[in-house]
Amino acid sequence: MSQKTRFVALVAASALALSMGACTSTPAAPGSAPASSGSAALKDCNVGIAMPTRSLERWINDGEQLQKKLKDAGCTVDLQYADNKVDQQISQIQNQIAGGSKILVIAAIDGTALGPVLQEAAKQSAKVIAYDRLINGTPNVDYYATFDNYKVGQLQGNFLKDQLKLDSAKDPINFEPFAGSPDDNNAKFFFSGAWDVLLPYVQKGTLKVISGKSPKSNDEWASIGIQSWLSDKSQAEMDNRLSSFYTGGKKVQAVLSPNDSLAIGIEASLKAAGYKVGTDWPLITGQDGDKANVKAILAGEQSMTVWKDTRKLGERVFTMIQQISKGEKVEVNDEKSYNNGVKVVPSYLLEPEVVVKDTVQSKLIDSGFLKASDVGL
Ligand code: BGC
Numbered sequence: 555m556s557q558k559t560r561f562v563a564l565v566a567a568s569a570l571a572l573s574m575g576a577c578t579s580t581p582a583a584p585g586s587a588p589a590s591s592g593s594a595a596l597k598d599c600n601v602g603i604a605m606p607t608r609s610l611e612r613w614i615n616d617g618e619q620l621q622k623k624l625k626d627a628g629c630t631v632d633l634q635y636a637d638n639k640v641d642q643q644i645s646q647i648q649n650q651i652a653g654g655s656k657i658l659v660i661a662a663i664d665g666t667a668l669g670p671v672l673q674e675a676a677k678q679s680a681k682v683i684a685y686d687r688l689i690n691g692t693p694n695v696d697y698y699a700t701f702d703n704y705k706v707g708q709l710q711g712n713f714l715k716d717q718l719k720l721d722s723a724k725d726p727i728n729f730e731p732f733a734g735s736p737d738d739n740n741a742k743f744f745f746s747g748a749w750d751v752l753l754p755y756v757q758k759g760t761l762k763v764i765s766g767k768s769p770k771s772n773d774e775w776a777s778i779g780i781q782s783w784l785s786d787k788s789q790a791e792m793d794n795r796l797s798s799f800y801t802g803g804k805k806v807q808a809v810l811s812p813n814d815s816l817a818i819g820i821e822a823s824l825k826a827a828g829y830k831v832g833t834d835w836p837l838i839t840g841q842d843g844d845k846a847n848v849k850a851i852l853a854g855e856q857s858m859t860v861w862k863d864t865r866k867l868g869e870r871v872f873t874m875i876q877q878i879s880k881g882e883k884v885e886v887n888d889e890k891s892y893n894n895g896v897k898v899v900p901s902y903l904l905e906p907e908v909v910v911k912d913t914v915q916s917k918l919i920d921s922g923f924l925k926a927s928d929v930g931l
Contacts, residue, residue, distance in 0.1 A: 595627060595628030596627050596628055596629055596875070596876060596879040596880070597879060597880075598656060598879060599624070599627065599628065599629035599630065599656075599657070599875065599879045600629065600630045600654050600655050600656045600657070601624055601629050601630070601631050601632070601655060601656075601657045601658075601659060601875060602631075602632045602634070602646075602647065602650025602651070602653070602655030602657070602658045602659070603617055603620060603621060603631065603632065603633045603634065603658075603659045603660075603685075604634050604636065604643055604646050604647050604650070604658065604659070604660045604661065604662075605617040605633070605634065605635045605636070605661050605685075606635070606636060606638055606643070606661050606662070606663045607635060607636065607637055607638040607663075608635045608637070609637075609638070610783070610815055610842075610844070611842075611844045611845060612842050612844065612862075612864055613635070613661065615864050616661070616685070616686070616864050616867065616868065617633050617635065618633075619864065619865060619868040620633075620659065620868045620871060620872065621633045623868060623869075623872045624872065624875065627872075627876070629875070629879075630654075632649075632650050632653060632655060634646040634649075634650070636663060638663055638782050639663070640663050640664045640667050640737075643660075643662070643663050643668075644667065644668065644670075644671050647660065647668070647671045647672075647675070648671055648674065651671075651674050651675050651678055651680060655680060656678075656679070656680050656681065657680065657681050657682075657683065657875055657878055657879070658675055658680055658681070658682045658683070659683045659685045659871055659875075660682065660683070660684060660685055660689060661684075661685040661686050661687055662684065662687050662688075662689050662738075662739075663737065664737040664738075665687055665688055665689050665690045665737065665738065665739040666690045666691050666737070667737075668689050668692065669691050669692040669694075672689070672692050672694035672695065673692070673694060675694060676693075676694040681696045681697075681878050682694055682695045682696050682697075683695075683696065683697045683698070683699060683871055683874055683875070684697070684698040684699070684700075684899065685699060685700075685867075685871060686699070686700050686701070686740070686867065687700070687738055687739055687740050688700070688739040688740075688892050688894055688899065689894060689899075690739060690894045690895050690896075691894060691895045691896060692894065692896060693896045693897055695894060695899055696884075696899075696900075697874055697884055697886065697899065697900055697901070697902070698892050698899040698900070698901040698902070699867060699870050699871045699874060699901070699902045699904075700740075700867070700901065700902075700903060700904070701862040701867065701903065701904045701905070701906045702903045702904070702905060702906060703740045703743035703744055703747070704743045704744075704746060704747040704891075705747060705905070705906055706743070706744050706747060706812075706841055706860045706862070706906045707743065707744040707745060707746060707747020707748035707749070707750075707812070708747040708748065708750070708751060709747075709860050709906060709907075709908050710744075710747070710748045710810060710812070710839040710841070710858075710860060711747060711748035711749070711750065711751030711752045711810070712751055713839060713857070713858050713908060714729075714748075714751075714752065714808055714810065714837060714839065715751055715752070715755070717808075717837055717857065718761075718807075718808055718837065720755045720760050720761070723760050726759055726760060726761070726762040727760065727761055727762065727807045727808060728762055728764050728800075728804065728805060728806050728807045728808075729752075729756075729761040729762060729763055729806070729807065729808045729809070729810070730763060730764070730765060730767070730792070730795055730806050730808075730809050730810070731748075731749075731752070731763065731767070731768065731769075731778060731809075731810040732778060732780060732788060732791070732809065732810060732811050732812060732816055732820070733745045733769075733775045733776065733778045733779045733780070733812055734779060734780065734783055734812045734813060734816070735779060735780060735781055735782050735783045736776040736779040736781065737781075738783070741775070741776075741779060741812065742772075742775055742776075744812040744813075744841070745769075745772060745775035745812065746772040746775070748810055748812070748839075749769065749772050749775070750772070752810065753771075753772075756768055761808075764795075764799045764800060764804060764806070765795040765798070765799045766799075767795065780816055783813060783815050783816060784815070784819070785815050785816065785818045785819035785822070786819060787819065788811070788815075788816040788817075788818075788819030788820050788823075789818075789819030789820065789822050789823045790819075791819075792809075792819065792820045792823035792824070793823045793826070793827075796823060796824075796827045797827075800827075805829075805834050805836075806824075806836050807836050807837070808836050808837040808838075809836055809837070809838045809839070810839055811838055811839050811840055812839075812841060813840060813841040813842055814840040814841060814842040814843070814844040814846070814847035814856075814859055815842075815844070816840075817838055817839070817840040817847055817850070817856055817859075818844075818846060818847065818850070820838060821838065821850055821855050821856060824836070825855075831853065831854040831855055832854065835854065835855065837857045838855070838856050838857055839856075839857065839858055839859075839860075840856055840858065840859040840860070841859060841860040841862070841906075842859060842860075842861070842862065843859050843861040843862075843909060843918055843923065843924070844859075845924060845928045845929055847859055848909075848914055848918060848924060848928075848929045849929050849930060851909070851910065851911050851914060852911060852914060852929060852930070852931070854911070857910065858908055858909065858910045859908075859909050860906045860907070860908060860909075861906065861907050861908070861909045861917060861918065861923075862904070862906045863904075863921070863923060865923070866904050867904060870902050870904065873885065874902070884900070885902065886900040886901055886902050887901070887902050887903060888900075888901040888902070888903045889901070891903070914929065914931075915931070919931065
């Protein structure tokens with residue numbers, strides 16, 4: 555936008571704001587389209603976006619979608635990816651603060667490592683939105699926008715419970731649980747949601763964790779966490795469990811995978827061990843709706859994914875930024891669930907949903923989240 559058009563847009567925006575008088579914001583239901591604060595160019599909108607890694611499809615989409623929306627609204631945007639390296643993310647945020655960012659949108663790599671840099675942000679009066687992952691141990695996080703992380707796990711747990719008919723199962727079912735990265739605050743919520751459903755069946759013996767890698771309670775989840783959510787690490791772990799414990803013809807029948815990147819590694823391991831779809835392939839859960847996993851769902855190698863429409867998260871954060879820039883009240887829908895150790899962070903939770911083979915077309919393709927050609931349809 556040229557200086558002149560920017561000026562014209564600003565004048566038009568101010569005139570509109572004057573003619574509308576004071577705005578009030580009405581809370582929207584989780585998952586619904588955000589109440590728009592108007593699309594006129596935003597004043598003083600200088601945003602730093604810090605994303606964890608380009609190695610996962612979802613973060614690329616998350617960052618690029620939000621950047622585009624903000625640029626279209628006339629904001630200055632600095633989008634950075636940190637290759638899953640905590641120090642790199644900290645220095646990127648430092649640069650953003652030094653470069654004049656007044657709003658920081660951060661998907662933390664390590665949710666406990668950002669206290670000092672956010673102290674600097676507070677000195678510059680920058681507002682901080684925790685994106686998808688909560689930032690812990692600091693008062694300097696203003697809002698949190700995410701999907702209901704506990705519900706993600708519940709959907710995975712209930713999926714396994716229903717598919718395996720755990721309430722009426724006669725024979726014990728061989729089952730292996732995995733958890734996400736120990737430094738990601740979300741991983742604990744995903745695991746708790748699933749474990750609250752599944753642990754009673756492990757305790758009753760309906761589910762048998764042959765490897766013994768079965769946390770006794772939700773608090774022990776990190777003992778089976780896979781650092782940095784890496785597919786090659788989940789593959790190595792599954793290789794290890796299969797070769798050490800699944801001997802003498804024993805077969806694993808169900809796997810709790812908290813997300814798609816871990817599911818990819820687990821599926822590669824099963825293939826290498828000779829498991830075949832249609833004969834002895836186990837049930838496997840996932841999360842994100844990544845292209846490779848949707849292909850795996852269509853091929854029968856993955857049973858489901860918990861889909862989080864990241865476009866909705868982008869819209870929500872964009873609305874928060876508009877509200878901050880305009881000095882309006884920022885709309886949230888949860889003020890109790892996310893205590894970061896210093897305070898309860900006002901949050902906006904969106905609804906995740908299950909996608910299985912039969913709903914790939916109606917949910918992922920028809921909504922435009924993926925193209926049919928992305929997944930070989
Ligand atoms: C996100 C998931 C993602 C995982 C790995 C989590 O914090 O909520 O959607 O699969 O990180 O990047």
